[in-house]
Amino acid sequence: MNRFKKVLAAFLAAVMFVTLSPLTSFKTEAASATVGEIVTAYGKKFMGVPYVFGGTSPRGFDCSGFTQYIFKNSAGISLPRTAEQQYKIGKAVSKSNLQPGDLIFYANTYKPGISHVGVYAGGNIVLNATSSSGITLVSMNDSYWGSKYAGAKRVITDQNWFTDVSKSDNTYAAIKSLTDQEIIAGFDNLQFRPDAKVTRGQAAAIINRVLKITPAQVSHFRDVGTSYYFAKDIAAMKEAGIINGYSDNTFRAGAEMTRDEMASIIKRAFNLNMTQSAAASVKYTDIRAGHWAYDGIIAIASLDRTGYYSGTKYNGTKDASREAFAVAIYNAMKTQ
Structure with a gap:
């Protein structure tokens, strides 16, 4: 079994333990996390997974395949397939108001216009699918990525409500x-x-x-x-x-x-x-x-x-x- 398969197997085992163990889920400190923090924490589990153009799975991701995958599987939020399409949704957010889970967009990377997307992880850091290092953390001030910054969008909104609390409930x-x-x-x-x-x-x-x-x-x-x-x-x-x-x-x-x-x-x-x-x-x-x-x-x-x-x-x-x-x-x- 190669190194990646070992990492993936360990990750799947951890997911099964957290999913199946009621003591873990009920007592976990993750109860304090926001939806954006949950998305970014889930995304960090794939650190080191290689960049694959057109990739949409843990075998290999491209930038928008990665954001689409982690939003869907951690928070049930569906995103369009490409970075250009993802840029058209959500609410624009300034750099000074960024929160974990906001989508960070870049322009003029491998083609003109919006061409890359990552996820803001807090602390001026972006969780990013890069062609050189795969899924990694990159500073907003990075010499390459910083110059390509094109804006941010927030897709975690009131519509992303809890599945086990009805809006008709008195609570x-x-x-x-x-x-x-x-x-x-x-x-x-x-x-x-x-x-x-x-x-x-x-x-x-x-x-x-x-x-x-x-x-x-x-x-x-x-x-x-x-x-x-x-x-x-x-x-x-x-x-x-x-x-x-x-x-x-x-x-x-x-x-x-x-x-x-x-x-x-x-x-x-x-x-x-x-x-x-x-x-x-x-x-x-x-x-x-x-x-x-x-x-x-x-x-x-x-x-x-x-x-x-x-x-x-x-x-x-x-x-x-x-x-x-x-x-x-x-x-x-x-x-x-």
């Missing part, structure tokens, strides 16, 4: 608002996974994307290293008294939280108040005054603008889902 406004603001995002293939559980680490990151607290120090817990993806967010929540750790000096970032815990945390994060009129408006039969999370539960239920928290039961001991968390954050933000 749509909350999820759309938070994803538009990049407070919470989805997984591969445009899935939001509304029923997936929220971990303590993810909760810290989501809340801090709203509050934007800069911690005085990064590490407070023996199980959260300074290099951990959510370390600064966890430290910020600790210092603000929003999400505390355990008596053994651990934070347990991967642990899931109950709906009771979620309500208490969101109440502290947004300084929500529980009033007597609010309590009278909530008809839950499974929660009573005096419960440790009572004030938070009443606050998030009485502030609900979506109808998600209506009904006669709160089910506080059940795990908090991404959908429940998104709606509660959305309602809390509306009070600020």
